[in-house]
Amino acid sequence: MSFSSLVQDISFRDGDHNDRQSRSSRLTRADSTRSYASTAATSVSISGDISSQLHGGYCHPLARSWQAERQLTKSMLIYPLFISDQADEETLIPSLPNQHRRGLNKISAHLEPLVRKGLRSVILFGVPIAPNVKNALGTAADDPSGPVIKTIRLIRARFPSLFIVADVCLCEYTSHGHCGILRDDGSLNNQSSVDRISDVAIAYAEAGAHCVAPSDMNDGRIRAIKLKLIEAGIAHKTVLMSYSAKFSGCLYGPFRDAAGSCPSFGDRKCYQLPPGGRGLARRAISRDIQEGADIIMVKPASSYLDIISDAKDIGRDMPVAAYQVSGEFAMIHAGAKAGVFDLKTMAFESTEGILRAGATIVVSYFTPNFLDWLSS
Ligand SMILES: NCc1[nH]cc(CCC(=O)O)c1CC(=O)O
Ligand SMILES: [Zn+2]
Ligand SMILES: [Zn+2]
Numbered sequence: 001m002s003f004s005s006l007v008q009d010i011s012f013r014d015g016d017h018n019d020r021q022s023r024s025s026r027l028t029r030a031d032s033t034r035s036y037a038s039t040a041a042t043s044v045s046i047s048g049d050i051s052s053q054l055h056g057g058y059c060h061p062l063a064r065s066w067q068a069e070r071q072l073t074k075s076m077l078i079y080p081l082f083i084s085d086q087a088d089e090e091t092l093i094p095s096l097p098n099q100h101r102r103g104l105n106k107i108s109a110h111l112e113p114l115v116r117k118g119l120r121s122v123i124l125f126g127v128p129i130a131p132n133v134k135n136a137l138g139t140a141a142d143d144p145s146g147p148v149i150k151t152i153r154l155i156r157a158r159f160p161s162l163f164i165v166a167d168v169c170l171c172e173y174t175s176h177g178h179c180g181i182l183r184d185d186g187s188l189n190n191q192s193s194v195d196r197i198s199d200v201a202i203a204y205a206e207a208g209a210h211c212v213a214p215s216d217m218n219d220g221r222i223r224a225i226k227l228k229l230i231e232a233g234i235a236h237k238t239v240l241m242s243y244s245a246k247f248s249g250c251l252y253g254p255f256r257d258a259a260g261s262c263p264s265f266g267d268r269k270c271y272q273l274p275p276g277g278r279g280l281a282r283r284a285i286s287r288d289i290q291e292g293a294d295i296i297m298v299k300p301a302s303s304y305l306d307i308i309s310d311a312k313d314i315g316r317d318m319p320v321a322a323y324q325v326s327g328e329f330a331m332i333h334a335g336a337k338a339g340v341f342d343l344k345t346m347a348f349e350s351t352e353g354i355l356r357a358g359a360t361i362v363v364s365y366f367t368p369n370f371l372d373w374l375s376s
Contacts, residue, residue, distance in 0.1 A: 070360065072370070073374070074120060074371060076355075076360060076362055077119075077361075077363075077364055077371075078121040078321070078363045079114070079123070079363075079364070079365075080099075081102070081122050081124055082101040082102065083127060084102060085126070085127065085128045085129055085133065085140075086129050088105050088106065090106045095254035095258075096257070096258050099258065103147070107154060108158050117375060119368075120163055122162060122164060123166070123167055125258075125259050126141065126146060126148040127147070128146070128172065128173060133173070135174070136174060137170075138174040138181075141168075152164055152166060152207040163211065164209045165211040165239075166201075166204035168197060168200050168201045169215045170196065170197065172261045176265065178266075179193075179215070179216040180197065180218050188218065190218050190219055190220070197221050197224075201229075202225070202229065213241040213242070215299075222291035222293050225240060226292035239295060241293065244311070245281035245284055245296075245311065247272060247299070247307075248267065248269045248274065251300045252325060252327060253326065254329070254330045255327075258326070275303075281310065289315055289318065294319075295318060295319045296311050296315050296320055298311050298322050298323070299322065299325060300328055301324045301325070301350075301359070302324065302354065304322075305353060308322050308358045309358045311358060312358025320360055321360075321361035321363060322359035322361070322363070324351065324363065324364050326365070328350070329364075329365040332350060347373075348373075
């Protein structure tokens, strides 16, 4: 292409426009024509000017969507469900907008329209409400007549296309609310915790969960679960998703309200990761890959995008999941309610950030919204 045809292309030729906008764009174009003319001697500055033009590449909604390496699709989403042991319960969780605690008898009616809209996966959290169910060993976690195991069976029968993830932890079931079994001094007994957690994982997998996801953060639980899955003859049909980089912090509050899993004393800082601990997260991710995880997870998501990117880097041959946790979800709702931003726009922006960082799976309380938003 010759220089003169370039100048022609870029100079303003349409005389019809007379609104303010096009008058200003006419000025801009005239300016750029002048600058081409004055730099006509060097081809270098022409190509410099050409490469400065980016807007054309994303002037159309479809062209904008092509700028993303990964676009949000329904199959990336996992929807958290809180399953109460009260079969007829359906209670709104005040700190977790639009989310409910539901009993077995309320699950089907809730899921039916979502599955019709394209829901592919749920993650189950059991919530024992009945008095005196909790004890030091978290016995109720793998009670065959408990809410999680019964719900796994129900979903397998009623919604065969749904991929069921069972969160594996003891904190919902222990009297002290910690994610394992404690020593007398109140610290976690890692070995007995891992023994117990891995038994619970096997019980969920044997009940029909497609995926077990230990969120307890005890050392060595991935290896223990993988070995027991092999022993039970179900390793070939069970996905093991590790909450590898799960940080302690203040973003789990609404979840603990929902699940009644707040520790009765102390905190989780000796097993969940310290928020500044990027290197520690990288080590935990590498360790869990070595131990046999099929998917690694980072949690929370938006304040930990560098960790998601690290996870994608360390586990470049693995799917990476990110959990946009209860506190992040509640914050977005609060921001929208306060008029800071539009809820839908922020839900997309935050989730697209999580995908851009490297996640290919997102655990999200926005899943029901996205099923609508991605359909229209
Ligand atoms: N093992 C407990 C567990 N499993 C999932 C979440 C957090 C989910 C959320 O905040 O949405 C937590 C919170 C915690 O460690 O207290
Ligand atoms: Zn826990
Ligand atoms: Zn958990």
